[in-house]
Amino acid sequence: MNYYVSASVLSADLLNIKSEIEKLEKNGVDMLHFDVMDGIFVNNITYGLPVLEQVRKATDMTLDVHLMIADPAKYVERFAKAGADIISFHSESQSDTLATIRAIKSAGAKAAVAIKPNTPAESIYEFLPELDMLLVMTVEPGFGGQSFISSTVDKVRLIRQKIEELHLDCDVQVDGGINYETAPVAREAGANVLVSGSCLFKAEDMSEAVKKIKGEA
Numbered sequence: 723m724n725y726y727v728s729a730s731v732l733s734a735d736l737l738n739i740k741s742e743i744e745k746l747e748k749n750g751v752d753m754l755h756f757d758v759m760d761g762i763f764v765n766n767i768t769y770g771l772p773v774l775e776q777v778r779k780a781t782d783m784t785l786d787v788h789l790m791i792a793d794p795a796k797y798v799e800r801f802a803k804a805g806a807d808i809i810s811f812h813s814e815s816q817s818d819t820l821a822t823i824r825a826i827k828s829a830g831a832k833a834a835v836a837i838k839p840n841t842p843a844e845s846i847y848e849f850l851p852e853l854d855m856l857l858v859m860t861v862e863p864g865f866g867g868q869s870f871i872s873s874t875v876d877k878v879r880l881i882r883q884k885i886e887e888l889h890l891d892c893d894v895q896v897d898g899g900i901n902y903e904t905a906p907v908a909r910e911a912g913a914n915v916l917v918s919g920s921c922l923f924k925a926e927d928m929s930e931a932v933k934k935i936k937g938e939a
Protein backbone atom coordinates (compact mmCIF):
# COMPACT_ATOMS: atom_id res chain seq x y z
CA MET A 723 0.00 0.00 0.00
CA ASN A 724 1.19 3.54 -0.77
CA TYR A 725 0.84 5.93 2.15
CA TYR A 726 0.41 9.68 1.82
CA VAL A 727 0.47 12.56 4.29
CA SER A 728 -1.86 15.48 3.67
CA ALA A 729 -0.96 18.55 5.75
CA SER A 730 -3.89 20.50 7.21
CA VAL A 731 -3.40 24.16 6.30
CA LEU A 732 -5.51 25.13 9.36
CA SER A 733 -2.47 24.53 11.54
CA ALA A 734 -0.09 26.55 9.32
CA ASP A 735 1.07 30.12 9.89
CA LEU A 736 -1.39 31.74 7.49
CA LEU A 737 0.50 35.01 7.21
CA ASN A 738 3.47 33.06 5.90
CA ILE A 739 1.60 30.51 3.87
CA LYS A 740 4.11 30.51 0.99
CA SER A 741 7.10 29.61 3.12
CA GLU A 742 4.96 27.13 5.07
CA ILE A 743 4.10 25.36 1.80
CA GLU A 744 7.76 25.32 0.74
CA LYS A 745 8.65 23.74 4.08
CA LEU A 746 5.98 21.04 3.62
CA GLU A 747 7.25 20.27 0.10
CA LYS A 748 10.85 20.09 1.26
CA ASN A 749 9.98 17.69 4.06
CA GLY A 750 8.18 15.10 1.96
CA VAL A 751 4.53 16.01 2.60
CA ASP A 752 2.44 14.66 -0.30
CA MET A 753 -0.70 16.83 -0.28
CA LEU A 754 -2.20 19.98 1.17
CA HIS A 755 -5.47 19.51 3.07
CA PHE A 756 -7.61 22.63 2.78
CA ASP A 757 -10.51 22.73 5.28
CA VAL A 758 -13.44 24.88 4.19
CA MET A 759 -16.03 25.59 6.92
CA ASP A 760 -19.14 27.70 6.47
CA GLY A 761 -20.40 28.22 10.02
CA ILE A 762 -23.56 26.29 9.17
CA PHE A 763 -22.53 22.69 8.57
CA VAL A 764 -20.01 23.08 11.39
CA ASN A 765 -19.60 25.63 14.18
CA ASN A 766 -16.58 27.31 12.71
CA ILE A 767 -15.63 29.46 9.72
CA THR A 768 -12.33 29.21 7.86
CA TYR A 769 -11.33 30.27 4.35
CA GLY A 770 -12.57 29.64 0.85
CA LEU A 771 -12.13 30.27 -2.86
CA PRO A 772 -9.82 33.34 -2.97
CA VAL A 773 -7.34 31.75 -0.56
CA LEU A 774 -7.39 28.47 -2.49
CA GLU A 775 -6.64 30.34 -5.74
CA GLN A 776 -3.59 31.94 -4.14
CA VAL A 777 -2.40 28.63 -2.71
CA ARG A 778 -2.80 27.06 -6.17
CA LYS A 779 -0.47 29.69 -7.62
CA ALA A 780 2.11 28.97 -4.93
CA THR A 781 2.47 25.20 -5.40
CA ASP A 782 2.16 22.17 -7.65
CA MET A 783 1.32 19.94 -4.68
CA THR A 784 -1.95 17.99 -4.76
CA LEU A 785 -4.65 20.19 -3.23
CA ASP A 786 -7.04 18.10 -1.18
CA VAL A 787 -10.08 20.25 -0.37
CA HIS A 788 -12.36 19.17 2.48
CA LEU A 789 -15.71 20.94 2.23
CA MET A 790 -17.56 21.19 5.55
CA ILE A 791 -20.38 23.26 4.09
CA ALA A 792 -24.16 22.89 4.02
CA ASP A 793 -24.70 22.69 0.26
CA PRO A 794 -21.48 21.54 -1.42
CA ALA A 795 -23.11 20.79 -4.81
CA LYS A 796 -23.55 24.50 -5.28
CA TYR A 797 -19.80 25.19 -5.02
CA VAL A 798 -17.85 22.17 -6.26
CA GLU A 799 -17.37 23.52 -9.76
CA ARG A 800 -15.90 26.75 -8.40
CA PHE A 801 -13.55 24.88 -6.07
CA ALA A 802 -12.37 22.75 -8.99
CA LYS A 803 -11.75 25.90 -11.05
CA ALA A 804 -9.91 27.50 -8.13
CA GLY A 805 -7.42 24.62 -8.25
CA ALA A 806 -8.70 21.71 -6.13
CA ASP A 807 -7.32 18.35 -7.29
CA ILE A 808 -9.47 16.31 -4.88
CA ILE A 809 -12.78 17.53 -3.44
CA SER A 810 -14.35 15.88 -0.37
CA PHE A 811 -17.85 16.74 0.75
CA HIS A 812 -20.00 15.33 3.55
CA SER A 813 -22.67 12.69 2.99
CA GLU A 814 -24.51 14.40 5.89
CA SER A 815 -24.76 17.67 3.95
CA GLN A 816 -27.96 18.63 2.19
CA SER A 817 -26.64 17.96 -1.33
CA ASP A 818 -27.52 14.79 -3.21
CA THR A 819 -24.50 12.51 -2.83
CA LEU A 820 -24.42 10.91 -6.27
CA ALA A 821 -25.17 14.15 -8.12
CA THR A 822 -22.38 15.92 -6.20
CA ILE A 823 -19.85 13.16 -6.95
CA ARG A 824 -20.71 13.47 -10.65
CA ALA A 825 -20.48 17.27 -10.56
CA ILE A 826 -16.98 17.06 -9.04
CA LYS A 827 -15.82 14.63 -11.70
CA SER A 828 -17.27 16.58 -14.59
CA ALA A 829 -15.48 19.65 -13.23
CA GLY A 830 -12.23 17.67 -13.62
CA ALA A 831 -11.40 16.92 -9.98
CA LYS A 832 -11.20 13.66 -8.04
CA ALA A 833 -14.25 12.95 -5.91
CA ALA A 834 -14.38 11.96 -2.24
CA VAL A 835 -17.17 11.55 0.27
CA ALA A 836 -16.53 12.38 3.94
CA ILE A 837 -18.39 10.84 6.87
CA LYS A 838 -18.64 12.08 10.45
CA PRO A 839 -17.72 9.77 13.38
CA ASN A 840 -21.31 8.65 13.97
CA THR A 841 -22.21 7.96 10.34
CA PRO A 842 -22.19 4.22 9.64
CA ALA A 843 -19.89 2.68 7.03
CA GLU A 844 -22.78 0.89 5.32
CA SER A 845 -24.41 4.19 4.39
CA ILE A 846 -21.73 4.94 1.78
CA TYR A 847 -21.06 1.46 0.32
CA GLU A 848 -23.25 2.15 -2.69
CA PHE A 849 -21.07 5.15 -3.64
CA LEU A 850 -17.68 3.44 -3.37
CA PRO A 851 -17.52 2.41 -7.06
CA GLU A 852 -17.83 6.10 -8.01
CA LEU A 853 -15.20 7.43 -5.60
CA ASP A 854 -11.50 8.19 -5.75
CA MET A 855 -11.32 8.51 -1.97
CA LEU A 856 -13.44 8.02 1.13
CA LEU A 857 -12.74 10.30 4.08
CA VAL A 858 -13.43 8.88 7.52
CA MET A 859 -13.51 11.70 10.08
CA THR A 860 -11.72 10.55 13.22
CA VAL A 861 -12.89 13.63 15.17
CA GLU A 862 -16.11 15.67 14.94
CA PRO A 863 -15.47 18.13 12.08
CA GLY A 864 -15.00 21.77 13.02
CA PHE A 865 -11.64 22.25 14.71
CA GLY A 866 -8.02 21.18 14.52
CA GLY A 867 -6.19 19.86 17.57
CA GLN A 868 -8.88 17.46 18.86
CA SER A 869 -8.33 13.89 20.13
CA PHE A 870 -8.76 10.88 17.86
CA ILE A 871 -12.06 9.01 18.43
CA SER A 872 -11.08 5.32 18.65
CA SER A 873 -14.52 3.99 17.76
CA THR A 874 -13.91 5.16 14.16
CA VAL A 875 -11.17 2.55 13.62
CA ASP A 876 -13.60 -0.32 13.04
CA LYS A 877 -15.32 1.79 10.42
CA VAL A 878 -12.03 2.31 8.57
CA ARG A 879 -11.54 -1.45 8.63
CA LEU A 880 -15.03 -2.17 7.28
CA ILE A 881 -14.64 0.35 4.45
CA ARG A 882 -11.22 -0.98 3.43
CA GLN A 883 -12.63 -4.54 3.42
CA LYS A 884 -15.51 -3.45 1.22
CA ILE A 885 -13.15 -1.69 -1.22
CA GLU A 886 -11.07 -4.87 -1.48
CA GLU A 887 -14.11 -7.08 -1.84
CA LEU A 888 -15.30 -4.94 -4.75
CA HIS A 889 -11.75 -4.70 -6.25
CA LEU A 890 -11.92 -0.91 -6.29
CA ASP A 891 -9.12 1.62 -6.50
CA CYS A 892 -10.23 3.97 -3.73
CA ASP A 893 -8.06 5.69 -1.14
CA VAL A 894 -9.15 5.78 2.49
CA GLN A 895 -8.32 9.03 4.25
CA VAL A 896 -8.43 9.64 8.00
CA ASP A 897 -8.69 13.17 9.37
CA GLY A 898 -8.48 14.42 12.94
CA GLY A 899 -6.18 13.65 15.84
CA ILE A 900 -3.60 11.81 13.73
CA ASN A 901 -0.27 11.58 15.55
CA TYR A 902 2.52 9.05 16.16
CA GLU A 903 0.24 6.86 18.31
CA THR A 904 -2.93 6.98 16.21
CA ALA A 905 -1.38 6.89 12.69
CA PRO A 906 -0.22 3.24 13.05
CA VAL A 907 -3.68 2.25 14.31
CA ALA A 908 -5.37 3.94 11.35
CA ARG A 909 -2.89 2.45 8.86
CA GLU A 910 -3.33 -1.02 10.28
CA ALA A 911 -7.11 -0.68 9.86
CA GLY A 912 -6.66 0.24 6.18
CA ALA A 913 -6.24 4.02 5.93
CA ASN A 914 -3.62 5.12 3.39
CA VAL A 915 -4.03 8.93 3.28
CA LEU A 916 -3.33 10.52 6.64
CA VAL A 917 -4.26 14.12 7.34
CA SER A 918 -2.12 15.82 9.93
CA GLY A 919 -2.42 19.33 11.29
CA SER A 920 -1.21 19.96 14.82
CA CYS A 921 1.15 16.98 15.04
CA LEU A 922 2.97 17.86 11.84
CA PHE A 923 3.28 21.60 12.42
CA LYS A 924 4.41 21.14 16.04
CA ALA A 925 7.13 18.66 15.08
CA GLU A 926 10.72 19.77 15.59
CA ASP A 927 11.83 17.68 12.62
CA MET A 928 9.04 17.73 10.05
CA SER A 929 10.65 15.24 7.69
CA GLU A 930 10.97 12.75 10.55
CA ALA A 931 7.32 13.40 11.50
CA VAL A 932 6.16 12.66 7.93
CA LYS A 933 8.10 9.38 7.95
CA LYS A 934 6.67 8.37 11.32
CA ILE A 935 3.10 9.09 10.22
CA LYS A 936 3.62 7.02 7.04
CA GLY A 937 5.24 4.21 9.02
CA GLU A 938 8.66 4.63 7.39
CA ALA A 939 10.51 5.50 10.58
Ligand code: DX5
Binds near residue numbers: 730757864865921
Ligand atom coordinates in the same frame (compact mmCIF):
# COMPACT_ATOMS: atom_id res chain seq x y z
C1 DX5 B 1 -11.25 19.20 11.43
C2 DX5 B 1 -10.48 19.24 10.13
C3 DX5 B 1 -9.14 18.61 10.19
C4 DX5 B 1 -8.18 19.21 11.20
C5 DX5 B 1 -7.04 18.25 11.45
O1 DX5 B 1 -12.57 19.53 11.19
O2 DX5 B 1 -11.21 18.58 9.11
O3 DX5 B 1 -8.55 18.56 8.90
O4 DX5 B 1 -7.68 20.43 10.79
O5 DX5 B 1 -6.21 18.78 12.45
P1 DX5 B 1 -5.48 17.87 13.55
O6 DX5 B 1 -4.51 16.99 12.82
O7 DX5 B 1 -4.83 18.89 14.43
O8 DX5 B 1 -6.56 17.08 14.26
Ligand code: ZN
Binds near residue numbers: 730755756788897917
Ligand atom coordinates in the same frame (compact mmCIF):
# COMPACT_ATOMS: atom_id res chain seq x y z
ZN1 ZN C 1 -10.24 18.15 7.22
